[in-house]
Amino acid sequence: MTDQRIPWDQYFMAQAVLLALRSTCTRLEVGATLVKDKRIIAGGYNGSVSGDVHCIDDGCYVVDNHCIRTIHAEMNALLQCAKLGISTDQAEVYVTHFPCLQCTKALLQAGIRKIYYLHDYRNDPYAVELINQVGATAQKVVLEPEYFQKLSFGSLNELTE
Numbered sequence: 001m002t003d004q005r006i007p008w009d010q011y012f013m014a015q016a017v018l019l020a021l022r023s024t025c026t027r028l029e030v031g032a033t034l035v036k037d038k039r040i041i042a043g044g045y046n047g048s049v050s051g052d053v054h055c056i057d058d059g060c061y062v063v064d065n066h067c068i069r070t071i072h073a074e075m076n077a078l079l080q081c082a083k084l085g086i087s088t089d090q091a092e093v094y095v096t097h098f099p100c101l102q103c104t105k106a107l108l109q110a111g112i113r114k115i116y117y118l119h120d121y122r123n124d125p126y127a128v129e130l131i132n133q134v135g136a137t138a139q140k141v142v143l144e145p146e147y148f149q150k151l152s153f154g155s156l157n158e159l160t161e
Ligand SMILES: [Zn+2]
Pocket: 024, 025, 026, 027, 055, 059, 060, 061, 067, 068, 069, 070
């Protein structure tokens, strides 16, 4: 019998989508999941520095058309590893939007060699070049609804009863 379970790429990308729902910046909701050896080691979403106000409460802090208050989801995931002392070498990242140049540089420098993304988003040509240059890969993931059919409030109720 073939494995009927949700494939890893669908599972980890869905985690990134869930994280994006926690974003506190309304300009773009992004989630990122760091994975190593099929284990989630960290997750992040774009939001303020802990202790600062949230964009959703006080509005974005926009300079040169960017919200400068938020830390990007990928950075937050990496920083969680820095804070907790978790190695990111050879880890993979699942992110809802193609990483910006700064995040791409940070991810590569932190040892991440596989970037899975859900949406193309202003894909930076130099970021793409860098990914190729260091022998990393960026691969688009399409979420397949068939794997999520079991998810419904009905079955969630069964789980919580
Ligand atoms: Zn903002």
